[in-house]
Amino acid sequence: MDAPSAFAFWTCAPSWNNVSALSHPRSQTVRQKRTDIRVRDRAVLWRGNTGRQGSRPATISASSSASLASRERDGENLERDSAQDKTRATQMLARLVREIKVLGREFWTGPSAKTAWTWTILTVVFAFLNTVYAVGISFLQRAFWSALSAKDTTKFAKFLKFYVVAIVVGPVVITLYDYMRAKLSLLWRDFLTRSILKSYMSGLAYYKVNSAPTENGYGIDNPDQRITEDVRAVTSQAVELICTVSVAFFDFVLFSIILFRIYPPLFATLLVYSAVGTAVIVYFGRRLVDINAKQLQKEADFRYGLVRVRENAESVAFYHGDAVEQANILSHFGKAFKNNLLLISFQRNLGFFSSSFKYWINVVPSLVIAPIYFKGAMPLGYISQTYFSFFHVLSDLGLIVEKFSSLSTFSAGVNRLHDFRVAIDQLHQQGEHEKETGTLIELTEVSDARAESEPALQIFSLTIEPPGSVKKELVRDLSLSLEKGERLLVSGESGIGKSSLMRVIAGLWNHGSGSVQRAQLNDCMFLSQKPYLTLGLIKENACYPLPEDKFTDEQVREALERVNLSGIDKRLGRLTAQNSTDLSSILSLGEQQRLAFARILLNRPKFVILDESTSALDGRNEQIMYKLMVESGATIVSVSNRPNLEQYHSKLLQLSAHGKWEFRSKGLF
Numbered sequence: 001m002d003a004p005s006a007f008a009f010w011t012c013a014p015s016w017n018n019v020s021a022l023s024h025p026r027s028q029t030v031r032q033k034r035t036d037i038r039v040r041d042r043a044v045l046w047r048g049n050t051g052r053q054g055s056r057p058a059t060i061s062a063s064s065s066a067s068l069a070s071r072e073r074d075g076e077n078l079e080r081d082s083a084q085d086k087t088r089a090t091q092m093l094a095r096l097v098r099e100i101k102v103l104g105r106e107f108w109t110g111p112s113a114k115t116a117w118t119w120t121i122l123t124v125v126f127a128f129l130n131t132v133y134a135v136g137i138s139f140l141q142r143a144f145w146s147a148l149s150a151k152d153t154t155k156f157a158k159f160l161k162f163y164v165v166a167i168v169v170g171p172v173v174i175t176l177y178d179y180m181r182a183k184l185s186l187l188w189r190d191f192l193t194r195s196i197l198k199s200y201m202s203g204l205a206y207y208k209v210n211s212a213p214t215e216n217g218y219g220i221d222n223p224d225q226r227i228t229e230d231v232r233a234v235t236s237q238a239v240e241l242i243c244t245v246s247v248a249f250f251d252f253v254l255f256s257i258i259l260f261r262i263y264p265p266l267f268a269t270l271l272v273y274s275a276v277g278t279a280v281i282v283y284f285g286r287r288l289v290d291i292n293a294k295q296l297q298k299e300a301d302f303r304y305g306l307v308r309v310r311e312n313a314e315s316v317a318f319y320h321g322d323a324v325e326q327a328n329i330l331s332h333f334g335k336a337f338k339n340n341l342l343l344i345s346f347q348r349n350l351g352f353f354s355s356s357f358k359y360w361i362n363v364v365p366s367l368v369i370a371p372i373y374f375k376g377a378m379p380l381g382y383i384s385q386t387y388f389s390f391f392h393v394l395s396d397l398g399l400i401v402e403k404f405s406s407l408s409t410f411s412a413g414v415n416r417l418h419d420f421r422v423a424i425d426q427l428h429q430q431g432e433h434e435k436e437t438g439t440l441i442e443l444t445e446v447s448d449a450r451a452e453s454e455p456a457l458q459i460f461s462l463t464i465e466p467p468g469s470v471k472k473e474l475v476r477d478l479s480l481s482l483e484k485g486e487r488l489l490v491s492g493e494s495g496i497g498k499s500s501l502m503r504v505i506a507g508l509w510n511h512g513s514g515s516v517q518r519a520q521l522n523d524c525m526f527l528s529q530k531p532y533l534t535l536g537l538i539k540e541n542a543c544y545p546l547p548e549d550k551f552t553d554e555q556v557r558e559a560l561e562r563v564n565l566s567g568i569d570k571r572l573g574r575l576t577a578q579n580s581t582d583l584s585s586i587l588s589l590g591e592q593q594r595l596a597f598a599r600i601l602l603n604r605p606k607f608v609i610l611d612e613s614t615s616a617l618d619g620r621n622e623q624i625m626y627k628l629m630v631e632s633g634a635t636i637v638s639v640s641n642r643p644n645l646e647q648y649h650s651k652l653l654q655l656s657a658h659g660k661w662e663f664r665s666k667g668l669f
């Protein structure tokens with residue numbers, strides 16, 4: 001190939017993005033990554049929780065002129081926002097690095113350190129081999145093109161053979177590098193999932209975290225998705241990001257040496273070119289990171305508005321709230337739309353720069369090297385190597401920039417995971433601290449051996465404080481005792497602390513002081529107002545928490561009949577099901593409550609807590625349930641304000657304001 005045609009070959013090469021997508025050894029991964037990011041975006045939006053707190057629906061601008069005016073205002077505010085956004089983006093980056101370090105520390109320094117470092121080193125070695133392979137290819141191409149332009153058939157045949165060998169070896173190196181990277185992130189995910197799950201499932205953290213105080217209010221939302229989706233995305237994206245930067249670094253060093261050795265001004269050109277490109281893109285990109293983050297948040301608010309209507313469709317319909325809901329949802333959409341406009345305008349401006357920057361790669365090296373080539377002082381192969389090196393280093397830069405603009409999504413995941421981890425750790429630390437300072441309620445479970453001689457429930461000098469508050473006392477200095485088979489009715493106005501007392505007896509809350517003694521957890525059953533239903537059918541739910549094979553169909557049918565649910569199996573088709581069924585969306589609340597009573601009949605606990613568990617029942621059904629409880633002989637603690645329930649109880653506890661209480665045997669009030 002003569003010089004002009006070789007030049008034409010290189011200048012007809014695809015643009016920067018396409019080069020990186022088509023000829024870069026990591027193109028597959030990049031394409032996969034883009035898909036991952038899109039999927040992740042959808043996941044974040046589906047959750048609808050980014051920045052949800054504190055978002056208030058605004059009125060919608062009905063006329064297009066109003067919306068146009070506000071868009072213009074956006075343009076005016078652009079400059080002022082720009083400075084704030086850059087600061088926010090810098091803070092976000094600093095926070096991201098800090099949080100990633102916290103999430104990775106245990107994996108790389110704890111008991112798994114040996115495995116972690118083995119795979120990290122293997123990944124780095126293969127990242128380096130990846131670069132070495134690219135360097136080798138560049139030299140082969142140089143020799144190949146030089147032989148071609150010199151019309152040297154012997155050398156051409158020789159380098160063609162080398163080329164074939166390189167084509168066979170290369171994919172092995174690249175594939176192994178991909179594998180090492182994937183394995184490293186999978187091992188980290190495995191470690192992080194186990195570690196978080198262990199922490200989450202111990203010390204009732206899974207329960208307490210729902211109402212734990214956080215910087216945004218109370219409760220950590222969607223722990224399930226943080227443990228599944230966020231851990232997966234964060235571990236793979238972090239490894240991906242670090243590998244991209246490492247490879248770019250290796251590429252930059254090795255190809256710079258090559259360019260320097262070919263012709264030092266080439267190296268200087270690369271340095272200036274990439275430094276200017278990076279500086280401009282990073283400078284404006286920081287703003288892009290923040291606008292992207294806002295877009296995620298606004299889309300999430302929009303989506304969340306729709307999710308809430310779906311979840312509360314019946315209530316909205318009863319209120320005829322269609323117009324208000326529509327206005328709220330459109331208001332959120334309006335904000336997402338405005339931010340999106342800003343985003344695409346910004347991308348357009350950045351695009352003017354980055355596209356011309358890409359196309360100049362075709363010209364800049366040739367401006368430096370062409371004069372020497374035309375003098376005949378350099379073979380054509382060197383030109384090809386120069387282009388290869390330029391494209392390679394600058395496509396790395398492109399990859400980094402691409403990762404940079406998706407940092408907001410990545411950062412949101414890291415942030416959510418970090419907050420979750422911190423909230424759980426704080427709960428454990430708080431528990432430890434309270435144990436040490438003795439500010440916890442002491443709970444004793446009576447063993448079977450001692451059960452005969454001990455009362456069914458003994459409460460001594462109990463003071464209850466809700467979590468996160470030391471000032472409020474729901475119950476102060478309560479002492480009482482229940483013998484086996486006795487039934488206690490707890491009443492008091494709404495919000496006074498009735499359910500809190502039940503939580504303390506169950507062992508879910510331990511804030512305060514004093515002691516509680518009761519039967520072991522296996523002998524206790526707790527029925528709330530809204531019973532927990534499994535995804536099984538009637539039999540599984542009636543037997544819960546015992547497995548359904550512990551009971552015959554006849555036993556289950558008999559229990560159902562006693563709670564006035566006979567025939568429900570026929571109505572639903574059968575007693576058991578292969579597929580999961582959400583009974584809570586089929587059965588009425590009253591039917592669900594009766595099904596929960598069937599559980600008591602089958603499981604036969606010695607101690608039962610009933611927290612407004614007949615609230616949805618009519619008088620006749622409530623009477624049936626309580627008669628069954630009396631017949632069962634279990635010790636019962638009920639929470640209710642219905643006076644007609646007093647007849648089924650032997651003891652009464654009245655809670656009142658400021659932690660006051662009255663405990664009487666029935667008839668002594």
Ligand SMILES: Nc1ncnc2c1ncn2[C@@H]1O[C@H](COP(=O)(O)OP(=O)(O)OP(=O)(O)O)[C@@H](O)[C@H]1O
Nearest residue numbers: 211466467468474493494495496497498499500501
């Ligand atoms: N996780 C929590 N963190 C902080 N405060 C809480 C928490 N749970 C409940 N509280 C507060 O404790 C108080 C007592 O709540 P509790 O649920 O025990 O009331 P209740 O008497 O059962 O009310 P109701 O009859 O309306 O169900 C309320 O003021 C409530 O807001």
